[in-house]
Amino acid sequence: MTTGTGTPVPFGTPETPRVAVRGEALLEVDPEIARIGVAVSARGTDRRAALDDLTRRNASVLELIKSYGEAVEKVETGSFSITPEPAKRGRGERVRAYHGRVHLTAALADFTALGELVTRLGDQELTRVDGPWWALRPDSPAYGEARRRAVREAVQRAREYAAALDAGLVALVELADLEAENAGGYGRPRGIMHAAGFAAESSGLDKGLPALDLEPQRQTVQAQVNARFTMTPPKL
Structure with a gap:
């Protein structure tokens, strides 16, 4: 809506009022x-021996994860490190030990398999397990439903505001995602990822472990829009 000079009229006119909601x-x-995080570690006084142990344990963990087949949607290696630990006493660049670590992440959609997998991973030699972190997929139908x-x-x-004035809606003038107005770009409702407090580190657990009972944490999805409509003249 503009005046005769072309200047926008943001709030409409008495003949064509607007309602913003x-x-x-x-x-x-x-x-x-x-998602779960897995850290595989090795330690030794000899660099090569530490690397060999780390390689063996990493392969064992990967084999275990991949043995769950389609239940595991993705497994990735995040980082690798081999760190020398200097000797506390003595001169020169003496090394007391070498510490190796590999970080992995895995994503699963089968939560029954998840409970068994984290227990078995926690029983692996010098292996730490963190998570799970629950989430929705980026293309989850929940986002569209929220919008x-x-x-x-x-x-x-x-409609309720217009009805309170004995008026009716005429046309939609603008519909804007709230994130688009605030950040200058269109966004999607956010799925909030929560972490269930599970962390296990191998310490010689018994074999034949039962599956850990994990209760999935429900996700929150939020959408907000601003809308402006024209309406018929109210009966005041």
Whole structure:
């Protein structure tokens, strides 16, 4: 809506008033995937021996993870390090020991397999397990559902405001994702990832371990939109 000089009229006119509302939606849904972190370690007074031990343990852990087949959607190596530990006493560059570590991450969609896998990983030699971190996939239908509900709420609010003035909605003028207005780019509702407090480090656990009972943590998805409508002249 503009005046005769072309200047925008942000709030409409008495003949074509506008109503501006915000639509919001907040959903709680079950997680779709779980991620775990695995750190494999080795220590020795000889660099080559430490590397050999680390290689062997890393291969054993990877074999165990991949043995779960399709239950594991992704496994990746994050980082590798081999660090010399200087001797506390003596002159020169004497090395007391070498510490090696490999970090892995794995994503699973089968939460029953997850409980068994983390227990078996925790029983591996010098292996630390962290997680799980629950999440939704980037293309989860939950994001679209949150957006649709936010838009429907915006329309409903606008209708209620117009009805309170004995008026009706005429047309949609603008619909904007709240993140687009605040950050200058379109965003998607955020799936909040929570960490369930599981951390295990190998310490000679018994064989034949039962699967750990893990309760998936529900995820929160939020969407917000701003909407502006024109409406018929109110009856004041």
